[in-house]
Each structure stands twice: as structure tokens, then as C-alpha cells.
Amino acid sequence: MMFFLEVLIGGLMAGVMYSLVALGFVLIFKASGVFNFAQGAMVLFAGLFFVGFMELGVPLLLSLLLTAAVMVLLAGVIERLVLRHLVNQEGIILFMATIGVSFFLDGFGQTIWGSNVRQLDVGIPTDPILLFDGDILIQSFDLYAALVAGVLLAILVVFQKTRIGRALRAVADDHQAAQSVGIPLNVIWVIVWSIAGLVALVAGVMWGSKLGVQPAIVSLALKALPVLILGGFTSVPGAIVGGLIIGAGEKLAEVYIGPLFGGGIENWFAYVLALGFLLIRPQGLFGERIIERV
Amino acid sequence: MSTSTAVADQPLLSVNNIEVIYNHVILVLKGVSLQVPQGGIVALLGANGAGKTTTLKAISNLLRAERGDITKGHIDYRGERVDQLNPSALVKKGLIQVMEGRHCFAHLTVEENLLTGAYTRGEGRKAIEQDLEMVYTYFPRLKVRRKSLAGYTSGGEQQMTAIGRALMSKPDMILLDEPSMGLAPQLVEEIFDIVHKLNREAKVSFLVAEQNTNMALRYADYGYILENGRIVMDGEAAKLRENSDVKEFYLGLGAGGRMSFRDVKHYRRRKRWLA
Numbered sequence: 333m334m335f336f337l338e339v340l341i342g343g344l345m346a347g348v349m350y351s352l353v354a355l356g357f358v359l360i361f362k363a364s365g366v367f368n369f370a371q372g373a374m375v376l377f378a379g380l381f382f383v384g385f386m387e388l389g390v391p392l393l394l395s396l397l398l399t400a401a402v403m404v405l406l407a408g409v410i411e412r413l414v415l416r417h418l419v420n421q422e423g424i425i426l427f428m429a430t431i432g433v434s435f436f437l438d439g440f441g442q443t444i445w446g447s448n449v450r451q452l453d454v455g456i457p458t459d460p461i462l463l464f465d466g467d468i469l470i471q472s473f474d475l476y477a478a479l480v481a482g483v484l485l486a487i488l489v490v491f492q493k494t495r496i497g498r499a500l501r502a503v504a505d506d507h508q509a510a511q512s513v514g515i516p517l518n519v520i521w522v523i524v525w526s527i528a529g530l531v532a533l534v535a536g537v538m539w540g541s542k543l544g545v546q547p548a549i550v551s552l553a554l555k556a557l558p559v560l561i562l563g564g565f566t567s568v569p570g571a572i573v574g575g576l577i578i579g580a581g582e583k584l585a586e587v588y589i590g591p592l593f594g595g596g597i598e599n600w601f602a603y604v605l606a607l608g609f610l611l612i613r614p615q616g617l618f619g620e621r622i623i624e625r626v
Numbered sequence: 627m628s629t630s631t632a633v634a635d636q637p638l639l640s641v642n643n644i645e646v647i648y649n650h651v652i653l654v655l656k657g658v659s660l661q662v663p664q665g666g667i668v669a670l671l672g673a674n675g676a677g678k679t680t681t682l683k684a685i686s687n688l689l690r691a692e693r694g695d696i697t698k699g700h701i702d703y704r705g706e707r708v709d710q711l712n713p714s715a716l717v718k719k720g721l722i723q724v725m726e727g728r729h730c731f732a733h734l735t736v737e738e739n740l741l742t743g744a745y746t747r748g749e750g751r752k753a754i755e756q757d758l759e760m761v762y763t764y765f766p767r768l769k770v771r772r773k774s775l776a777g778y779t780s781g782g783e784q785q786m787t788a789i790g791r792a793l794m795s796k797p798d799m800i801l802l803d804e805p806s807m808g809l810a811p812q813l814v815e816e817i818f819d820i821v822h823k824l825n826r827e828a829k830v831s832f833l834v835a836e837q838n839t840n841m842a843l844r845y846a847d848y849g850y851i852l853e854n855g856r857i858v859m860d861g862e863a864a865k866l867r868e869n870s871d872v873k874e875f876y877l878g879l880g881a882g883g884r885m886s887f888r889d890v891k892h893y894r895r896r897k898r899w900l901a
Contacts, residue, residue, distance in 0.1 A: 347717040353883045420691060495745065500733045509729035512688055513791055514717025 334467040347472030347579020352535035354556040354571035363524040370434035372553030379536030379545040403529030452540040558606030564616025637661040644699035669842035671851035678835035686723035720798035728784040732777030744793030763824040782813040839876035
């Protein structure tokens with residue numbers, strides 16, 4: 333029983349890391365209907381800049397601020413050079429554009445900062461914590477990651493109620509109507525991509541501290557896909573819950589079902605789970621109900 | 627008339643001979659001109675596909691989002707050219723459109739919908755709360771429904787939300803596209819009553835595109851009839867109502883009283899407006 337709990341908690345904590353990436357996808361998808369394939373690359377990009385600044389001897393907080401500025405600037409550039417010219421095009425065209433952006437960021441980041449694995453230490457403690465007289469062992473790093481995700485979620489939920497947040501949701505619902513009441517779409521897009529960039533920065537710092545900043549983060553970030561399918565592409569809480577389910581699910585599956593297949597199912601179990609989910613509830617657990625009225 | 631009164635009589639909005647092309651090929655408006663005086667209610671009438679919505683979208687500049695472009699002519703608002711301004715700038719100047727089919731934000735509550743209308747205003751919370759109350763006095767029903775998701779309210783309530791949302795921007799002029807669409811006759815009456823009231827009390831000018839000719843001409847001061855992308859007739863609403871062609875084509879009333887729909891169609895085929 334204790335072992336089960338330990339695996340479960342470990343899985344949930346790992347899931348939080350997926351949620352961090354999934355959040356970025358949700359934000360952009362909600363506001364513009366664009367599936368931003370580049371979110372994973374943005375995580376790496378942010379991580380590279382952050383670790384780069386740190387290695388140059390810039391203090392931690394300043395590095396964080398500088399990288400945040402880079403991500404906001406990036407959002408502006410993407411809007412200016414890509415999105416603005418593709419307004420009103422099919423979703424698939426925008427999707428392909430984000431694939432292009434993804435490869436560009438992946439390559440450009442490495443051109444500037446190199447492609448070595450770089451250790452990142454922002455001072456998050458990594459010593460294990462023992463619960464229940466040592467029966468359950470959890471990583472304190474995971475605990476901090478969960479805390480960070482919680483704070484981020486709270487900020488995003490509060491933000492939804494502000495004037496800008498309301499405008500973002502309005503654009504997500506009906507961008508023509510949003511335009512008709514005077515909400516400028518290009519400004520909103522820059523804001524959304526900036527927020528997604530900042531979320532990517534948080535994810536980049538967390539992933540980077542855990543695994544080191546390395547190009548493999550981009551493909552790891554794709555684990556966010558099953559998370560999105562589970563939680564719903566349009567739901568911020570869905571991204572969090574989806575992440576937890578995927579994280580816990582794959583760890584539990586690895587331990588309890590894995591041996592039947594000779595192990596190693598952790599890597600693909602999430603995708604199978606998502607596939608099964610698509611058949612039952614395509615809009616995801618928390619996806620927006622489709623309101624259809626005349 | 628002396629020149630000084632001509633300046634004073636300068637219309638709030640004037641559309642001058644505009645031509646609109648969609649996708650670089652489809653010519654939709656072929657030289658439309660119209661005027662809306664300060665404080666007036668002007669009706670833009672015509673059948674499906676005549677170009678009413680395109681005219682309104684050309685004015686509010688929502689055309690670009692549909693790959694449409696004004697290729698000739700110009701639009702003046704308060705004597706100033708506005709056809710190059712984006713919708714957001716126009717809303718700031720007090721010109722706002724209520725789109726056909728309501729277009730409420732389905733996943734926002736009624737109140738949040740109204741608040742989005744105040745997006746362009748830099749004013750503090752207090753002024754905006756005040757206007758929210760003002761909207762609720764015009765539409766008491768919205769106050770009851772304020773916490774409901776707009777997507778779950780009735781068609782009439784959505785139309786009210788859409789108009790209320792536009793009011794929140796403190797407009798001088800509202801372009802109202804097909805407010806009667808899909809509503810019960812009683813509700814249509816109610817909506818037009820409120821339009822009339824807003825016009826008198828809040829001094830909002832209206833350009834209303836309508837297929838419901840009868841209703842529109844009852845509330846408007848002036849009317850334009852649009853067919854195939856051209857204005858084919860215009861005049862004071864009362865006169866248009868008495869015009870025999872309008873009666874035949876749009877009100878279904880012939881010389882011998884109410885005509886059957888079949889005759890109207892037949893007559894239409896024989897006599898085209900500009901033929």
C-alpha cells in the first residue's frame with residue numbers, strides 16, 4: 333500500500349512538469365485557435381537563454397527578468413513576422429507556420445548558446461523527504477515544482493477576470509465579435525504569446541533544473557499532447573488535471589502493468605491512454621462544452 | 627440654403643460612392659452612397675445578398691477580416707475620412723457595429739459580455755459600473771440574467787446583450803445589422819422600441835440594416851433601398867412606406883390590397899429596379 337502511494341505521488345509530481353508545458357499550449361489554442369507546435373521549442377529556447385545568462389554571471393533574478401524580456405520580444409516578433417500575415421487563413425496553415433517557428437527556435441537557440449547539456453541550479457533543494465516514518469519517499473524538488481505550478485495556475489485564474497483576461501476570452505470565443513467591440517486582435521495575440529512564452533520560461537527553468545537544459549526537452553515537451561487530449565485543449569484547469577493523470581497513470585502502469593510486457597511502457601503508455609480517451613470523450617475532461625443554439 | 631447651415635447640417639456619417647470587392651474578384655457594392663444625420667435613425671433595406679451587411683462592415687471596417695476591400699469611394703465620419711482606420715480606432719471614435727446574428731461571447735456571462743464592450747475605454751471602474759447600470763435600466767431582463775453564460779440565453783436576450791455590449795463603448799453611432807433576425811414578432815417590436823428610446827434619450831444615431839421593411843420603416847426617419855449592390859431608391863421613411871413599388875416589392879401590398887406571394891415573385895421577375 334505504501335509502495336502504491338509512493339509511486340502515485342511520484343507520478344503526480346512528474347505530471348506537474350507536463351502540466352507546465354501543456355498550459356502554454358492551452359493559452360494559445362484558446363485565444364487564437366492555433367495549435368502552437370513551437371511551445372516545446374519555446375521551453376528549450378527560454379531555458380537556453382536563462383542558463384546562458386546565468387553562466388555569464390548574471391544574478392538569478394536578473395537572468396529571469398532578462399529571459400522574460402526575451403520571450404515577450406519573441407512574441408512580438410512572431411506576431412509581426414508570422415501571425416499578422418496569416419490572419420484568416422485555415423487552421424492547418426497556421427499550424428504549419430508554428431512547426432516552422434519550432435524548428436527555427438530549436439536551431440537558433442542552439443546556434444547562440446550551443447547544444448551541450450548544461451546543468452542548471454537555481455537553488456531548489458533536491459534532497460528526498462521521508463513521510464510516514466520513512467515508508468514513503470518523495471523528492472523535495474517535485475514538491476517545489478508542484479508549488480510553482482500551483483502559483484502559476486492561481487495567477488492565470490485571477491488573470492482571466494481582469495479586463496485583458498476578459499478580452500482574451502472574448503477573442504477565444506468569437507474573434508470577429510471581439511474585433512467589432514474594439515478589441516485589437518494583434519495586441520491580444522502579442523499578449524497571449526507573451527504569456528505562453530513566460531509559461532515556457534517557468535517550464536524551462538523547472539525542466540532544466542531537473543534534467544539539465546538540453547535539446548531533448550523539445551521532444552519531452554510533446555508529452556503535453558496526451559495531457560491536452562485528456563484535459564481538453566481549451567481548459568487551463570484541464571491542463572493541470574490532465575498532467576496529473578498522465579503522470580500518475582504512466583508511473584503506475586510502468587510498475588504494475590509494465591512487467592507483463594517486460595517493462596518500458598512508460599514512454600508510450602500516455603499516448604495509448606490519450607487515444608482511448610479520444611474515442612470516449614473527444615473534447616477532453618474539461619474541454620469547453622460546445623454551445624450550439626440558434 | 628446658406629453655406630453656414632450646410633456645415634451645421636453636415637451628416638454624422640457619409641458614405642460616398644464606395645465599391646467593395648471580396649477576394650480581389652467579387653464585386654459586391656457598386657457605388658453606394660448614403661448619409662446618416664446626427665441623431666437620426668436610418669434604415670438600410672433590401673433582400674438577402676443585396677449588400678446591406680457588406681455596407682455596414684465597410685463602414686466599421688470589419689471587411690478586412692473577410693478579405694474584402696474598399697476599392698473606390700470614401701467614408702467620412704464627422705467630416706473626417708475613416709475608411710483606413712481599424713475597428714478598434716473607430717470604436718474609440720464612437721462608431722460601433724452590432725453584428726448580424728448577435729455574436730455574443732457564448733462562454734462569457736452576460737455581464738462579462740457587456741464589460742468587453744468597455745474595452746476601449748480607459749476610464750476607471752466607477753464610470754464603467756455606472757454605464758453597466760444604465761444598460762440594465764434599458765434592458766432589465768439582462769440584469770436578471772447577468773450571471774448566466776450568454777450562450778445559454780434566449781435569442782432575444784442575446785440581441786439585447788449585443789446591443790448593450792455596444793452601448794458600453796459609449797457610442798455616438800451604432801450600426802445595427804438585422805436585429806430582427808430569428809426573433810418572435812413581439813420581441814422584434816421590443817428591440818425596435820429600445821432602439822427608438824436610445825435614439826431619443828441617449829442621443830445615439832443608428833444605421834439599421836433590415837429585411838423586415840415594415841418594422842424598420844415604422845421606426846426610421848429615412849430609408850435607403852439596396853439591390854444588387856446599388857442604392858435603387860431612398861427617401862423619408864413615411865414616403866417610402868407609401869411608395870407603390872416599395873409596397874409591391876417589400877411590403878407585399880399591391881394596388882388591390884395584399885397580394886399573394888406568387889404574384890409578387892412574378893411581378894418581380896418582370897420588373898427589375900434598374901432595368
